[in-house]
Amino acid sequence: MxxxxxxxxxxxxxxxxxxxxxxxxxxxxxxxxxxxxxxTDEGKKALIFYEIEDNFKNLKKKQLSMIHNIIYDESTIIP
Structure with missing residues (x-):
C-alpha cells in the first residue's frame, strides 16, 4: 500500500x-x-461489519436471491 x-x-x-x-x-x-x-472495541465491531459488507458485495445475484427468500419466506422454518 x-x-x-x-x-x-x-x-x-x-x-x-x-x-x-x-x-x-x-x-x-x-x-x-x-x-x-x-x-478500540467499537473499531473491531466496525471492522467486522465492513468485512460482512464486503463479503455480501462478492455474492452473486442468485445467492442473494436465495438468502432473501430464506429470510422473507414465512413458510421457511429455520431451526
Whole structure:
C-alpha cells in the first residue's frame, strides 16, 4: 500500500475522532514524541461489519436471491 505520511495522519485522526482507534504519545528525551495507535472495541465491531459488507458485495445475484427468500419466506422454518 502506497500512502504518504500526511494522508495517513489525516486518516488516523479521523478514526480517532470516530472512536474507532485510540491514540497516545510517549516522549523520549528531546526527540519528537512517538505516536501509538490501537483499535478500540467499537473499531473491531466496525471492522467486522465492513468485512460482512464486503463479503455480501462478492455474492452473486442468485445467492442473494436465495438468502432473501430464506429470510422473507414465512413458510421457511429455520431451526
Amino acid at each position: 502506497n500512502i504518504n505520511q500526511s494522508n495517513l495522519s489525516k486518516l488516523l485522526n479521523e478514526l480517532v475522532e470516530a472512536g474507532l482507534v485510540e491514540k497516545w504519545e510517549e516522549q523520549e528525551g528531546y526527540k519528537l514524541p512517538k505516536s501509538y495507535y490501537k483499535i
